[in-house]
Amino acid sequence: MGSVRRAAVADMFYPGEAGALAAAVDAYLAAAEPEPAETALPKALIVPHAGFVYSGPVAASAYRRIAPLRDRIRRVVLLGPSHRVPFRGIAATRADAYASPLGTVMIDRAAVDRALAVPGVGILDEAHGPEHSLEVHLPFLQRTLGSFSLVPLVVGAAPPETVAAVLEALWDGPETLIVVSTDLSHYHDYETAQRIDGTTAAAIRNFDVQGIGDDQACGRVPLKGLLHLARKRGMRISEVDRRNSGDTAGSRDRVVGYGSWVLYEADDIRPRDESDTEAVDLSAHGDTLLAIARGAIGHGLRGGGSPEPGAHEDALRAPCATFVTLKRHGTLRGCIGSILAHRPLGDDVAHNAYGAAFSDPRFPRLDESEIEGLHAHISVLSAPSPIVFASEEDLLAKIRPGTDGLVLRHGHYRGVFLPAVWKQLKTPEAFLTRLKLKAGLPADYWSADIVMEHFTATTPAEGAVGERE
Structure with missing residues (x-):
């Protein structure tokens, strides 16, 4: 074996002795909810990275969902933010393995080379040495998956599109799991943190990259990159746990938020319940x-x-x-x-x-x-859901006249039409053309980077505002 990146935060973020560490992780996993019956198999996780006593139960709620994949996953692409070393881009490492008290995990050098071919990715061992945002996930992955190879990437200042490009280069098939490491808000009182983290959770649920501000998640850059690609791929996302340190092991006057989400491929999704796709009847x-x-x-x-x-x-x-x-x-x-x-x-x-x-x-x-x-x-409104399409003609064929509201996003351009607009615009062609104009784009504009989402709506109330009709 060549060079090994040694554990840097053992006995600080988690137990440093192998037996105690294995017992702690197993206890967190045993207490977590199992994957619901007849659900799809996860492709990606969003998980927190604080000390185990604080975020371990929340992280376990996501890792428990990949337990059925123990014999399927052979590679984990792990991305987390840099807390100690400022730099631009995405940092790979020259190391051949990552170590935890539970043993070493070999790095997939061929996959790292694929990542290095993406502009903005380079070697920076200094970013890996002290960084905890990747290390704290190794024990959970080791106890859940057993044998696997690792592609560890520390993310510095980078646009979400760069992160998305790296993920796309490494996406591969069901043998590859994507893990993005991030905590949520930092050092607010309990009620403020709940409000901020609720807003962040809504943005994550709706793949809204612009809805995640600089103070909402320390791993916002890799998080936004994953959401950018997930929306493009038409993935489904499910929140499995969200708490803060005031709910686990800390006081409530100055808390850190944690959340876990699981993402599923568009072609590996069970049919949704009616409540998932339709607006609530009120x-x-x-x-x-x-x-x-x-x-x-x-x-x-x-x-x-x-x-x-x-x-x-x-x-x-x-x-x-x-x-x-x-x-x-x-x-x-x-x-x-x-x-x-x-x-x-x-x-x-x-x-x-x-x-x-x-x-x-x-x-x-x-x-x-x-x-x-x-x-x-x-x-x-129901929650917006991505529309996966290959061309403008394909998009038009998938729009449901009289039913769909649409959200168009393209760079800083954005437009929304409620389903009620179908009363004036009767065809998908007219609906889409007018939506482009509302977003500030030319009527005949088209780009493969346009993102479309659809939703439904109910009208539980309408009536006169004043006393007189």
């Missing part, structure tokens, strides 16, 4: 939602600002994405909404109703004199 709560919208608009007309979070019944506390459309005598008067579910349904309706009345840049602020004849339409 028609029984329509009157309440309409009252919330009226209250937010009335609050603004009295000089108030954007509504504060409110107390809602249980059905309206779950995170939901909504749009509120205002029409006066049948003519559009404002429309504001959320594509990502990132706050309670009741709060989202209040925020978007206020925004439609007072913050839509296409219209002046709503005036008291406009209440007569003003109607609100509240739409509740």
Whole structure:
């Protein structure tokens, strides 16, 4: 055996004695939820990398899901952020193996060479020596998979597209597992961390690379790279655990957030339940939602600002994405909404109703004199799901007229159409053309890098905003 990258954080982040370490990992795995029956087999994991007493239970929740793959996975591509050595690009190592107290794992040099062929990837052993974001995953992988080879990559300052290019070069088949190492928010109080991490989780769930800010995840660069490629490949993602150090072994005044997600290939996905693909039916709560919208608009007309979070019944506390459309005598008067579910349904309706009345840049602020004849339409959206297509013609064939809302993303261009727009635009060609224009692109523009997502929507509430119809 050639050079070995020795363990740097044993006895600090995890037990340094082999027997104690194996027992600790096995206990975390035994306490984790197993993979649900009849589910697909994971292709990629997003897992945290703190000391085991803090993030071990959360990491185990993802590693437990790959237990059925012990005889299938032969290579692990492991990416994590650099905490100690600042650099640009992605760093491979000259080492031939990585060591933990449980033994050594050989590095797949041929796969490393493939990574080195990608612009932005180079050798930087100094980035690997002290770095814990990769090392802490070895014991979990060793106990879960047994024998495998490793492609360890430390990620510095790099665009997500570079990370995605490396992952694509190493993706291969079912014998290869991708693991991205990241923690979430750092050193906020418990409630603030929950709010920030909830927003990050919504962005991850919706493959929203732009929705993950610099202070939301220390491993945001490799995370964004994986999400960029996963969206392109039409993958499905499932959150399996999310907590913070205040839930595990720390105090609640200054916490670090942790989450675990599992990603599945588009062609290895079980059929989703109805609840996964369709917007939630909340028609029984329509009157309440309409009252919330009226209250937010009335609050603004009295000089108030954007509504504060409110107390809602249980059905309206779950995170939901909504749009509120205002029409006066049948003519559009404002429309504001959320594509990502990132706050309670009741709060989202209040925020978007206020925004439609007072913050839509296409219209002046709503005036008291406009209440007569003003109607609100509240739409509740399902989570957006990527559309996998080979060409514009293929995309048009996959759009469902009258059913699909669409999100178009291309660089900084972005456009959204609700399913209600089908009332004016009857064909997929007209729908897509107008969506391009709304996003700021030419009507005949096309690029293989365009990303499309579809969603459905229900309208549980619509009615007059004022007392008079």
